[in-house]
Amino acid sequence: MHSPGPQAAPDANSSHNENGHNGNGKVSRPKRNSRFTDNQGLKKTILFVDDEPAILEVRRVLFEALNYSVLTACSGEKALSLLQEWPVDAVVLDYLMPAMDGEEIARRIRKMHAPMAILLSSGCLDVPKSLLSIVDAFVDKGGGPLVLIKTLEQMLDRQASRDRPAIGTSAGNMAG
Numbered sequence: 626m627h628s629p630g631p632q633a634a635p636d637a638n639s640s641h642n643e644n645g646h647n648g649n650g651k652v653s654r655p656k657r658n659s660r661f662t663d664n665q666g667l668k669k670t671i672l673f674v675d676d677e678p679a680i681l682e683v684r685r686v687l688f689e690a691l692n693y694s695v696l697t698a699c700s701g702e703k704a705l706s707l708l709q710e711w712p713v714d715a716v717v718l719d720y721l722m723p724a725m726d727g728e729e730i731a732r733r734i735r736k737m738h739a740p741m742a743i744l745l746s747s748g749c750l751d752v753p754k755s756l757l758s759i760v761d762a763f764v765d766k767g768g769g770p771l772v773l774i775k776t777l778e779q780m781l782d783r784q785a786s787r788d789r790p791a792i793g794t795s796a797g798n799m800a801g
Contacts, residue, residue, distance in 0.1 A: 669781060670694040670711065674704040674718040674730060675746075680766075684717070687770055701725030705733055713741070715781060717773070719766075720747035720756065728756040735759060740787075742780045746773060 671693050673684045681697040688695050696711060698704035701724065704716070716734060720727035727745055734741055745756065748766040757763060761783075764776050 668692060668694040669714040670696060671777070672696045672698065672704060672707055672711075672713045672716045674698045674701065674716060674722075674727075676700065676719065676722040680719075684773075687774075691774065701730040701733070704730055705737070708734065708737060708741075713738075714784070715742035715744065715777060717744045717746050717777065720745060720749050720752055728753060728759065731756060731759040740784070742784045744773075744777055744780060 671688055673681055673688075673695065674697075675681050675684075676699055678699060681699065685695045685697055696707050696713065698707055701722065704718070707713070708716075718727045718730055722730075727747065731743055731745070734743060743760045745752065745760040745763045746766055747763070750765060752763065761780050762776050764772050
């Protein structure tokens with residue numbers, strides 16, 4: 626799902642050189658063997674979608690410190706645009722946003738990338754059941770960062786398990 630080499634995000638914060646960014650807004654993707662990497666050793670990429678810039682910044686700093694590559698979008702349109710430009714492993718999105726709410730974003734993501742891991746993170750506890758049937762998981766924004774991290778890691782683990790071929794499968798009939 627990833628292409629090797631650096632990636633640039635149009636809204637990447639290029640002032641964080643110590644976090645893998647260079648002056649051109651590119652996000653470096655060093656190889657590392659951990660649960661936060663894909664089978665090629667590349668960092669997992671998470672797209673955070675929220676209309677509150679402070680929340681996006683806190684999540685960017687937190688998840689970069691956990692060795693994820695992070696993209697952020699402050700609107701549904703920006704999120705959909707980034708999904709067309711960059712390989713993403715999971716999307717964490719807010720529900721209540723202007724112009725396009727989390728349900729509409731999730732529906733469009735499912736049309737574009739059906740198997741994409743989508744986590745809804747919202748302070749709104751009265752989320753429509755129709756939305757909960759689209760996303761893979763829901764966490765209350767008030768639940769704190771540990772709940773978000775654990776839920777996201779569980780989703781990525783499930784996704785990785787689905788993407789791995791089963792042990793003992795063959796490419797065809799080997800019998801004569």
